[in-house]
């Protein structure tokens with residue numbers, strides 16, 4: 001089978017991991033990497049035997065590149081995704097996909113016009129136990145869902161200087177909750193603010209409300225001295241818990257707790273394998289551009305809610 005020719009744009013903390021995995025996967029051939037910082041581009045290219053570029057326009061002219069991962073600063077993602085889609089490259093753009101919904105909608109349009117695949121790096125979807133949690137909720141194994149509670153807190157990763165904690169961090173949970181409920185929230189109420197970060201919010205408490213009365217609560221910050229990434233789904237009959245870091249899952253019923261065993265897997269490897277498979281087999285990815293757009297719409301609603309100090313209704 002022909003290998004998929006891939007490139008990585010942005011070879012910082014996260015892009016380096018994309019490059020490493022594309023090098024490891026049997027389905028992909030890492031052709032090139034690009035970073036506006038020439039020293040980084042050269043270092044990562046030589047580490048993974050790829051060609052370094054500092055200008056994406058030049059790199060996109062390389063016909064061996066079928067698909068790209070875009071891992072630049074968040075405020076640069078949409079610009080680079082747009083260029084890649086216009087050059088008919090399949091695109092996996094890192095979250096938050098774009099800095100606003102206008103840019104995200106445009107990316108969806110351009111991908112359609114050019115008949116290429118567009119997916120968003122919502123990595124949490126590839127945590128092995130999450131599918132089971134979704135199924136348990138769908139099949140009412142926990143009874144009726146009452147609420148979801150997500151906690152994603154840690155210290156401020158200082159390299160993130162161009163968006164706040166809502167679009168950088170809470171967006172993961174916004175997407176996961178949408179995936180599990182398979183429903184769009186009808187309202188969002190949030191409190192956000194900044195204590196250490198000068199420019200953007202570094203804490204956010206977000207509440208999502210749903211038509212049938214269930215709700216979701218997302219707590220995100222860059223203030224807590226230790227890292228926690230957890231999800232708790234409360235149902236009328238049982239509770240499901242997930243620790244994203246250890247990948248452990250617990251199903252707590254009144255009389256016993258079940259702890260299904262999952263082999264620890266690197267989610268990014270699963271994500272990039274899925275991206276490559278979808279392109280090679282011409283299948284739809286589990287995360288579409290619309291998922292990115294919806295998550296951004298909720299994130300924007302949360303920020304607006306905090307400024308206005310009121311519930312924001314979401315129309316879909």
Ligand SMILES: NC(=O)c1ccc[n+]([C@@H]2O[C@H](COP(=O)([O-])OP(=O)(O)OC[C@H]3O[C@@H](n4cnc5c(N)ncnc54)[C@H](O)[C@@H]3O)[C@@H](O)[C@H]2O)c1
Pocket residue numbers: 009010011012013014015034035036037040056070071072073074076077080094095096121122123159168
């Ligand atoms: N899905 C996840 O779990 C996850 C995890 C970490 C980071 N990310 C996302 O990945 C992206 C990168 O994050 P990071 O932590 O690696 O940041 P980083 O600052 O370490 O790296 C970003 C790199 O992009 C380069 N760059 C910026 N603009 C560019 C452009 N136009 N063309 C080429 N290179 C450019 C910078 O020089 C830098 O080397 C962010 O959007 C972040 O939200 C996602």
